Amino acid sequence: MLNKVVFFLHVVRSGSLSEAAKQYGISASAGSRWLNELEEKMGVGLVKRTTRKISPTQAGLHLFEQFSTINNQINDVFNEVQNLSNEDKGTIKIASTPLFAKHFLSQIIGEYVHENPFINFVVIETAFDVDHVHDVDFAIRANATYRGFQDKDSLLVKRTLLHEPLTVCCSPSYIKKYGKPIYPHDLTQHLCLYATTLVGGNKWIFEQDGEYNTVEISQTVEADDSEILKNIALAGGGIAYLPYSLIQRSVAQGKLVPILNNYISSEFELSLYFKPRKHMPARCANFKDFLIQRVEDLSLEKKERKEKVGC
Numbered sequence: 001m002l003n004k005v006v007f008f009l010h011v012v013r014s015g016s017l018s019e020a021a022k023q024y025g026i027s028a029s030a031g032s033r034w035l036n037e038l039e040e041k042m043g044v045g046l047v048k049r050t051t052r053k054i055s056p057t058q059a060g061l062h063l064f065e066q067f068s069t070i071n072n073q074i075n076d077v078f079n080e081v082q083n084l085s086n087e088d089k090g091t092i093k094i095a096s097t098p099l100f101a102k103h104f105l106s107q108i109i110g111e112y113v114h115e116n117p118f119i120n121f122v123v124i125e126t127a128f129d130v131d132h133v134h135d136v137d138f139a140i141r142a143n144a145t146y147r148g149f150q151d152k153d154s155l156l157v158k159r160t161l162l163h164e165p166l167t168v169c170c171s172p173s174y175i176k177k178y179g180k181p182i183y184p185h186d187l188t189q190h191l192c193l194y195a196t197t198l199v200g201g202n203k204w205i206f207e208q209d210g211e212y213n214t215v216e217i218s219q220t221v222e223a224d225d226s227e228i229l230k231n232i233a234l235a236g237g238g239i240a241y242l243p244y245s246l247i248q249r250s251v252a253q254g255k256l257v258p259i260l261n262n263y264i265s266s267e268f269e270l271s272l273y274f275k276p277r278k279h280m281p282a283r284c285a286n287f288k289d290f291l292i293q294r295v296e297d298l299s300l301e302k303k304e305r306k307e308k309v310g311c
Contacts, residue, residue, distance in 0.1 A: 004038040005067055007031060008046060012064045015053045090283045091120040096140040098125045098225045099246070100161075100270055105140070108294045112287060119283055137284050138291075139273040142195075142226075144205075144266040156273040161295045163269040167244045168204075169256045173236040181239070181259055184213045191238035192217035193229045204241055206263040213263070230256075243268040245302070 010020035021031035039046050046060035096105050109121050184206045194202050206213045220238050233240040250256040
């Protein structure tokens with residue numbers, strides 16, 4: 001029954017029985033059966049099912065709120081016991097934005113497993129907030145920040161890994177066909193490419209002489225993978241707002257052109273999030289320190305290589 005209650009927590013967090021079953025490692029049919037058996041045992045309906053989403057009933061919400069606290073306490077006890085051993089053993093779950101997963105995390109995990117073969121990893125690629133979506137040890141998320149930016153309240157600990165300017169850019173063929181924006185407000189008349197998870201999605205922020213301009217761009221293409229947006233911009237499909245390191249080579253080759261250079265744009269920030277714990281398991285504490293150090297090392301190596309190419 002405890003397994004079924006924990007599975008029920010996954011259902012409420014994800015709003016989807018199939019997604020919860022995937023996270024829990026069982027089939028959707030088994031998950032449905034577990035949920036029915038739990039409701040029969042409780043003698044009350046716990047969820048309301050529609051074709052699009054599952055949501056908790058009043059009784060289900062009470063069970064969710066009460067048992068979430070208990071489940072967290074149980075996990076803390078397990079972590080404390082596991083931390084009594086300094087051995088690197090067990091599974092580490094990480095939710096990561098696709099850009100970081102491809103350019104940093106894959107190499108870092110490869111290096112770590114090479115030296116620590118008793119550690120297993122589960123990697124979930126997602127650009128969305130995972131505070132209450134996935135039960136993970138670490139989350140790596142991208143944000144766009146600007147001077148005066150207030151990060152939203154979170155129960156998670158945050159460590160910034162990388163930050164760099166966001167650059168507005170497009171291809172020469174786009175400029176030839178549609179013209180070049182001179183002022184931020186001009187973007188409302190252009191084809192724009194944006195990521196939902198950055199700066200309010202289709203609201204881009206620019207600063208000049210201490211004054212901020214918030215521009216609600218036209219919704220031409222929406223995606224949550226920066227490399228997809230870059231490729232669309234390269235093909236002449238619109239104007240993108242991207243981390244400079246991602247487009248640096250294309251700019252040097254003349255394939256992309258930075259625009260609105262008289263304005264200060266937002267910064268692209270990648271941060272590591274994890275739960276505050278009195279006793280973080282050794283496997284997590286050791287990997288966290290390794291990850292932070294290797295991101296710093298790899299960032300420096302990438303920068304030095306690009307400077308050599310530029311010379």
